[in-house]
Amino acid sequence: MLDRYAIKVIKAPLDYSAKQLDNAGLSANQVTLIGFFIGLSAIPFLAFQQYHVALALILLNRTFDGLDGALARRQGCSDFGGYLDIVCDFIFYSGIVLGFALASPEQNAVAANVLIWTFMGTGSSFLTFAIMAAKRNIDNTVYPHKSLYYLGGLTEGTETIATFVLFCLFPQHFAMLALIFAALCSVTTVTRILAAKATFADDKAPTNTSA
Numbered sequence: 001m002l003d004r005y006a007i008k009v010i011k012a013p014l015d016y017s018a019k020q021l022d023n024a025g026l027s028a029n030q031v032t033l034i035g036f037f038i039g040l041s042a043i044p045f046l047a048f049q050q051y052h053v054a055l056a057l058i059l060l061n062r063t064f065d066g067l068d069g070a071l072a073r074r075q076g077c078s079d080f081g082g083y084l085d086i087v088c089d090f091i092f093y094s095g096i097v098l099g100f101a102l103a104s105p106e107q108n109a110v111a112a113n114v115l116i117w118t119f120m121g122t123g124s125s126f127l128t129f130a131i132m133a134a135k136r137n138i139d140n141t142v143y144p145h146k147s148l149y150y151l152g153g154l155t156e157g158t159e160t161i162a163t164f165v166l167f168c169l170f171p172q173h174f175a176m177l178a179l180i181f182a183a184l185c186s187v188t189t190v191t192r193i194l195a196a197k198a199t200f201a202d203d204k205a206p207t208n209t210s211a
Contacts, residue, residue, distance in 0.1 A: 011070075018070035028072035028081050035064025036088040039095070046099025054099065055168035061092060062161050089157075090123055096164055100174050111175035111182075118182040121189035122155060129196050138199070153188035155181065 021031060039061030045054040065085070072081050094116050101112035163181045167174050 014066045014070040015074075018067055018074055021067065021071055022074050026071070028068045028075055028078075029084055031064055031068040031071055032081070032085050032088055035061050035068065036092060038064065039088075039092040043095050043099040043102075046096065047102035049103050049171070051168045051171050055165065058096060058161070058164050058168065065089065086127070090119070093160060094119055096167075097178070100167060100171070100178075103171065104174075108174050108178070111178040115178045115182045115185070118185035118189070122153065122185045122192075125189045125192035125196070126153075129192060129199075132196065132200055136200075153192055155184045155188045159184070 038057055042054040042057035042061070045051075045057065068081075068085060072078070097112045097115050097119075101109045159181075163177065166177055170177070
């Protein structure tokens with residue numbers, strides 16, 4: 001919901017930083033992987049309840065996630081680059097939730113599982129819509145710079161990262177915050193399904209006329 005506004009705020013500093021990375025000879029995919037492994041390194045810190053260190057790593061991961069896109073636009077976007085970025089994002093998101101489950105299994109495990117379950121809904125509804133949109137050559141005018149159709153919703157990247165920040169700042173309330181965000185993710189999944197129905201409902205399955 002907030003991504004379109006956040007992009008406008010961070011675009012200029014990301015473009016400047018991407019220029020420096022380009023001059024240094026780094027590729028967008030290299031930046032994606034560096035950020036990905038930085039993000040994964042937050043998991044053991046979460047497990048050992050070192051929440052402030054984990055928060056710094058999470059924010060650094062998100063910085064690299066913005067930089068790889070800005071760098072790709074300078075160097076030329078590729079389908080594999082877009083694919084790699086999405087895969088790393090979803091693994092990172094679920095990994096952070098896993099870290100909180102490991103930190104306090106008795107208190108957090110159920111809420112963490114519920115949240116990852118709803119992540120499956122937001123992720124599958126997002127990616128499947130993108131596949132169908134590409135099949136129909138539907139362009140996204142809201143996020144034209146994305147490598148695939150970016151279907152928005154109540155819980156986008158900005159809201160997810162804001163929630164992760166809250167998790168780290170108030171870890172004792174993780175279960176409650178996770179269940180609240182899981183409910184919002186469920187709303188996002190439903191609205192995306194409704195959007196897909198409105199967009200693709202005229203698509204009729206072919207009739208088999210063979211004897």
